[in-house]
Amino acid sequence: MRWNIREDTDLYKKVKLLDVDSLKRMAKEIRQYIIEVVSGKEGHLASNLGVVELTLALYKVFDLEKDLFIWDVSHQCYTHKILTGRAKELRTIRDLNGLSGFASRKESKFDVFGAGHASTSIAAGYGFAVARDLLREDGKLVMIIGDGALAGGMALEALNQLGVSGKEDVMIVLNDNSMSIAKSVGAISRYLTNIRVLPQYLRLKKMIRYLLSALPGGERTIGFIDRTKSAIKKLLLKGSFFEDLGFRYFGPIDGHDLEKMISFFKRVKEIKEPILVHVITKKGKGYKWAEENPTKYHGIGNFDVKNGEIREVKRHFVSYSDAFGKTLVELARRDKRIIAITAAMPDGTGLVPFRESFPDRFFDLGMTEPTCVTFGGALAARGFKVFVAIYSTFLQRAVDQIIHDIALQNLGVIFAIDRAGIVGRDGPTHHGVFDITYLRMIPNMRIFAPSNLREFASMLKWMVEKGEGPMAIRYPREKEWVQDPENAFKLSNISPIDPMRWEVIREGKDICILACGSMVKEAVKAAEELKIKEGIEVEVVNARVIKPLDRDFLKRNLERFRIVITVEENVLKGGFGSGIAEYVVDNNTKIKMVRLGIPDDFITHGDRDELLDITGLTKDGILRKIRKYRGERYEIPDGTRYSRDR
Ligand SMILES: Cc1ncc(C[n+]2csc(CCOP(=O)(O)OP(=O)(O)O)c2C)c(N)n1
Numbered sequence: 004m005r006w007n008i009r010e011d012t013d014l015y016k017k018v019k020l021l022d023v024d025s026l027k028r029m030a031k032e033i034r035q036y037i038i039e040v041v042s043g044k045e046g047h048l049a050s051n052l053g054v055v056e057l058t059l060a061l062y063k064v065f066d067l068e069k070d071l072f073i074w075d076v077s078h079q080c081y082t083h084k085i086l087t088g089r090a091k092e093l094r095t096i097r098d099l100n101g102l103s104g105f106a107s108r109k110e111s112k113f114d115v116f117g118a119g120h121a122s123t124s125i126a127a128g129y130g131f132a133v134a135r136d137l138l139r140e141d142g143k144l145v146m147i148i149g150d151g152a153l154a155g156g157m158a159l160e161a162l163n164q165l166g167v168s169g170k171e172d173v174m175i176v177l178n179d180n181s182m183s184i185a186k187s188v189g190a191i192s193r194y195l196t197n198i199r200v201l202p203q204y205l206r207l208k209k210m211i212r213y214l215l216s217a218l219p220g221g222e223r224t225i226g227f228i229d230r231t232k233s234a235i236k237k238l239l240l241k242g243s244f245f246e247d248l249g250f251r252y253f254g255p256i257d258g259h260d261l262e263k264m265i266s267f268f269k270r271v272k273e274i275k276e277p278i279l280v281h282v283i284t285k286k287g288k289g290y291k292w293a294e295e296n297p298t299k300y301h302g303i304g305n306f307d308v309k310n311g312e313i314r315e316v317k318r319h320f321v322s323y324s325d326a327f328g329k330t331l332v333e334l335a336r337r338d339k340r341i342i343a344i345t346a347a348m349p350d351g352t353g354l355v356p357f358r359e360s361f362p363d364r365f366f367d368l369g370m371t372e373p374t375c376v377t378f379g380g381a382l383a384a385r386g387f388k389v390f391v392a393i394y395s396t397f398l399q400r401a402v403d404q405i406i407h408d409i410a411l412q413n414l415g416v417i418f419a420i421d422r423a424g425i426v427g428r429d430g431p432t433h434h435g436v437f438d439i440t441y442l443r444m445i446p447n448m449r450i451f452a453p454s455n456l457r458e459f460a461s462m463l464k465w466m467v468e469k470g471e472g473p474m475a476i477r478y479p480r481e482k483e484w485v486q487d488p489e490n491a492f493k494l495s496n497i498s499p500i501d502p503m504r505w506e507v508i509r510e511g512k513d514i515c516i517l518a519c520g521s522m523v524k525e526a527v528k529a530a531e532e533l534k535i536k537e538g539i540e541v542e543v544v545n546a547r548v549i550k551p552l553d554r555d556f557l558k559r560n561l562e563r564f565r566i567v568i569t570v571e572e573n574v575l576k577g578g579f580g581s582g583i584a585e586y587v588v589d590n591n592t593k594i595k596m597v598r599l600g601i602p603d604d605f606i607t608h609g610d611r612d613e614l615l616d617i618t619g620l621t622k623d624g625i626l627r628k629i630r631k632y633r634g635e636r637y638e639i640p641d642g643t644r645y646s647r648d649r
Pocket of ligand 1: 078149346
């Protein structure tokens with residue numbers, strides 16, 4: 004049979020008809036295609052290369068028209084997309100109007116349940132199993148989850164239910180590559196490693212036993228080896244963790260051996276009770292550089308396929324994440340109470356230098372954001388200065404912990420909220436556009452947003468030296484040109500500021516823009532253009548503390564302006580602009596207010612700049628908004644009529 008990996012829309016049907024040798028060829032072609040696509044853009048590479056054979060084996064044995072497949076996180080579903088009618092469009096993956104980088108119900112009926120955040124698949128699978136039975140349908144529910152995601156609270160909570168739920172035809176496929184983005188952590192990871200190495204261990208033991216039997220006195224050692232056997236057996240065989248939770252455990256099996264996997268899945272297909280199949284895969288499989296460095300190639304873009312080299316490394320461009328890591332190392336050298344916590348993202352949050360410098364004060368707790376927060380709260384309760392560095396989108400998971408464990412007890416935990424705002428190609432599951440809203444409502448919480456890297460470092464220093472109680476600092480997925488990246492974040496180069504006061508960046512008398520974080524530079528550009536082209540004097544204020552508002556500033560200045568504009572990279576609902584609106588209403592202030600921010604909608608995926616443009620969060624967006632009001636007449640609450648024009 005012939006097929007075309009890059010064009011065919013019915014590959015999943017062909018897969019069912021192919022023999023193992025043909026499937027092996029297909030796997031090779033899929034791999035090449037994924038590498039080619041991701042090398043030209045940003046995407047998830049290593050995880051996708053790891054599940055090519057697993058996906059083929061599953062779709063060969065099971066029936067996509069009837070059985071439901073739920074991919075955890077779903078960053079590893081490129082093969083799934085290729086097989087289910089989206090081969091050609093794979094080239095558009097993560098582009099504006101292109102395919103999503105994750106499973107998406109909008110995109111295909113085969114994307115049974117969308118995801119992007121980890122550890123949801125088992126709970127979703129359980130729900131689908133209940134629905135299937137209530138609707139009197141049949142079909143297997145297959146949940147594919149990584150070893151990293153399995154250690155997340157939601158996965159464990161759902162495991163606790165599903166195995167004893169009495170649901171039939173449910174199968175968890177544990178895709179174990181011993182990696183999250185970084186190395187997997189914790190007891191579950193160790194447990195899986197033990198299972199994984201056991202066959203090798205048993206082979207080795209057999210050999211040692213054989214060699215020892217030839218030596219005088221070797222019998223005693225053989226006795227010792229035999230005694231360890233029962234413990235190992237217990238681990239490997241029926242007493243397994245998963246068995247105790249109500250699943251029949253199978254494995255470990257080689258996730259790159261198509262033949263074995265297919266015959267294995269054929270055998271377990273008929274089993275009705277809940278099963279867990281432990282599959283061992285290699286992250287980055289088949290691409291040397293990704294196999295050697297799966298963390299670097301987890302999410303990557305723009306590399307040379309021939310040598311794996313990343314094309315664009317600009318030494319002078321420093322990300323907020325890197326600046327955070329560098330500054331924290333400097334601060335921690337001087338202050339031994341500083342602790343850093345990450346939820347499986349040491350690289351993404353810039354904490355690798357901290358981990359290397361202060362291993363005793365660094366904690367990677369895996370994808371357990373709520374646990375990270377409460378754990379940090381306890382350290383703060385004992386006087387440590389705790390930084391919990393989590394992307395804005397993932398911190399959503401821990402809102403209750405922030406309220407209940409941290410803010411209620413007024414504990415000094417500092418939330419370093421990376422990727423705040425539009426993140427770009429990862430799309431709606433990953434945009435960090437809710438954090439101002441979900442933090443602003445919490446008593447005791449202070450929220451900061453730096454407008455550039457220098458200010459960022461100064462704020463971090465202030466937080467360590469002067470800050471008290473729960474604090475959050477949110478910063479975007481952006482890089483900034485820095486003259487001397489090696490020294491810029493040394494303590495002696497960090498200037499002191501008072502982040503509790505807003506900063507007037509540019510004075511004006513007509514319009515006031517109150518801008519937060521990443522929007523300050525856009526507001527400045529808009530103000531410059533208005534001055535030059537239209538002679539309008541715009542005051543630009545860097546509203547670097549979002550909560551509490553700088554009430555002194557507001558009291559002194561707000562009524563000087565005919566119009567006040569707020570700009571933020573957060574949803575409008577409940578954001579910074581809402582805070583100003585509350586102030587305006589509460590103080591009966593007579594101004595006209597306009598708010599710019601993310602509308603009440605989920606923003607799609609695409610290039611960050613493109614998405615900011617679409618949402619109007621750019622210089623041009625600000626100008627459009629201001630021009631819309633110019634020349635029009637408007638009323639302020641006391642009925643006075645003003646012309647918006649000069
Ligand atoms: C709740 C949550 N925290 C963090 C992340 C970021 N993240 C995406 S994939 C990933 C690693 C996933 O590891 P694993 O489940 O083992 O799957 P693999 O990539 O190894 O296939 C992480 C940390 C996330 N998606 N969701």
